Amino acid sequence: MLTQERSDDDVRLVAGAVRDLARRTHFPVAFGGLFSDGSVSVTSVVGSRTRSLDGLSVRPERGLGGRAMVELRPRMTRDYRSAQHITHDYDGHILGEGITTLLAVPVVVDGRARGVLYGGAWASQGVGDVVAAPAFQVADALAAELRVREEVRRRVAKLxxxxxxxxxxxxxxxxxxxxxxxxxxxxxxxxxxxxxxxxxxxxxxxxxxxxxxxxxxxxxxxxxxxxxxxxxxxxxxxxxxxxxxxxxxxxxxxxxxxxxxxxxxxxxxxxxxxxxxxxxxxxxxxxxxxxxx
Incomplete structure (x- = not known):
C-alpha cells in the first residue's frame, strides 16, 4: 500500500464522486475517502441520518473497506452486523448509522488502492448489476481523474x-x-x-x-x-x-x-x-x- 498526500482538490473530487454514487445508485447513504498516512479517512458523506460516520478512518485489511482495498475488488454484505468475513473494527460508525447492507468499492490507480467508495442501506437488500454497475463506474471515473492529476503533478515537479x-x-x-x-x-x-x-x-x-x-x-x-x-x-x-x-x-x-x-x-x-x-x-x-x- 502506497502512502499518498491528499490535497484539497482531491477532497473536492471525492465529494463529487460520492454525490454521483448516491445519485446513480439506490443506496440512501454514500460516503468515501482517499488513502493517506496509512488509512482511508472518510471526507464526504451523503444521506446519513446521524453523525456516526464522521471521523471514520479505515485501515487496510480492516472492515469491509479495508478488505476491498487489499483485494482490489468490491466487497458487499447484506447483513453487516452478523458478517463473519470481515473484522468489526468500525461497528461504532457503521452500526451507529444503522447500516445493514454495505457495498465497498476500491478506487484503484495503477494497481494500488487510492481510496474507497461506500454505498449503504438501513435495511437488508440485494445488490444486483443495476445498482453495482454504476458504483463501479463512479469508482473507475474517480481513479482515472486521480491518475491524470498525479501525472500532472509529477510533470510539474519535474519542471x-x-x-x-x-x-x-x-x-x-x-x-x-x-x-x-x-x-x-x-x-x-x-x-x-x-x-x-x-x-x-x-x-x-x-x-x-x-x-x-x-x-x-x-x-x-x-x-x-x-x-x-x-x-x-x-x-x-x-x-x-x-x-x-x-x-x-x-x-x-x-x-x-x-x-x-x-x-x-x-x-x-x-x-x-x-x-x-x-x-x-x-x-x-x-x-x-x-x-x-
Missing part, C-alpha cells in the same frame, strides 16, 4: 524550479522545454476541474516566460490564446504543441483523445489563422507570435 526568464536557453534545453510543454498539455487536456485547470495555466505561463529568444509571456486563459491579430483556441494550441514534437495526426488523436478528423480540422483552422501553408510553418509562426514556447 520546477523554472529557469530565469532572462536566461538564454541552449538548444537542448529549449527542446526539452517544448517537449515538456506539449506533454503537459496532453496530460491536462482531459481535466475539467476549474481549480486544477487554473493551477496548470500558472505553470504554462512559467513555461511561456522562458520561451526561447522571444521571451514573450503569453496569456493562457482557458477561453483562448492570442498574440497580435492571431487568436488560437486551447485545442488548436494542443494540436500545434504535438505537431511541434513531430507527432502524426493519428498520434495526436490518440494522445488527446480526439478523432483523427477532428485533429485535422483543428490543425487546418490553426494554419488558416496563422496564414501558414504547412503544419511546420504553422509551428514556426506560432512560436514567433509567442503562442508556443
Amino acid at each position: 520546477a524550479p523554472a529557469p530565469l526568464a532572462s536566461a538564454r536557453l541552449s538548444a537542448p534545453l529549449r527542446e526539452e522545454l517544448r517537449e515538456s510543454y506539449a506533454e503537459l498539455r496532453q496530460v491536462a487536456s482531459g481535466i475539467v476541474d476549474p481549480a486544477l485547470r487554473r493551477r496548470l495555466e500558472v505553470i504554462e505561463r512559467r513555461l511561456a516566460a522562458i520561451s526561447g529568444d522571444s521571451g514573450i509571456v503569453r496569456d493562457t486563459a482557458a477561453a483562448g490564446r492570442s498574440a497580435g491579430d492571431v487568436s488560437l483556441s486551447p485545442r488548436e494550441i494542443d494540436v500545434l504543441a504535438c505537431v511541434a514534437l513531430g507527432a502524426t495526426n493519428a498520434e495526436i488523436a490518440g494522445s488527446l483523445g480526439l478523432r483523427e478528423g477532428t485533429v485535422k480540422a483543428y490543425l487546418s483552422s490553426a494554419m488558416g489563422k496563422l496564414d501558414a501553408a504547412t503544419r511546420h510553418a504553422a509551428v514556426t509562426k506560432a512560436r514567433r507570435s509567442g503562442l508556443l514556447p
Whole structure:
C-alpha cells in the first residue's frame, strides 16, 4: 500500500464522486475517502441520518473497506452486523448509522488502492448489476481523474524550479522545454476541474516566460490564446504543441483523445489563422507570435 498526500482538490473530487454514487445508485447513504498516512479517512458523506460516520478512518485489511482495498475488488454484505468475513473494527460508525447492507468499492490507480467508495442501506437488500454497475463506474471515473492529476503533478515537479526568464536557453534545453510543454498539455487536456485547470495555466505561463529568444509571456486563459491579430483556441494550441514534437495526426488523436478528423480540422483552422501553408510553418509562426514556447 502506497502512502499518498491528499490535497484539497482531491477532497473536492471525492465529494463529487460520492454525490454521483448516491445519485446513480439506490443506496440512501454514500460516503468515501482517499488513502493517506496509512488509512482511508472518510471526507464526504451523503444521506446519513446521524453523525456516526464522521471521523471514520479505515485501515487496510480492516472492515469491509479495508478488505476491498487489499483485494482490489468490491466487497458487499447484506447483513453487516452478523458478517463473519470481515473484522468489526468500525461497528461504532457503521452500526451507529444503522447500516445493514454495505457495498465497498476500491478506487484503484495503477494497481494500488487510492481510496474507497461506500454505498449503504438501513435495511437488508440485494445488490444486483443495476445498482453495482454504476458504483463501479463512479469508482473507475474517480481513479482515472486521480491518475491524470498525479501525472500532472509529477510533470510539474519535474519542471520546477523554472529557469530565469532572462536566461538564454541552449538548444537542448529549449527542446526539452517544448517537449515538456506539449506533454503537459496532453496530460491536462482531459481535466475539467476549474481549480486544477487554473493551477496548470500558472505553470504554462512559467513555461511561456522562458520561451526561447522571444521571451514573450503569453496569456493562457482557458477561453483562448492570442498574440497580435492571431487568436488560437486551447485545442488548436494542443494540436500545434504535438505537431511541434513531430507527432502524426493519428498520434495526436490518440494522445488527446480526439478523432483523427477532428485533429485535422483543428490543425487546418490553426494554419488558416496563422496564414501558414504547412503544419511546420504553422509551428514556426506560432512560436514567433509567442503562442508556443
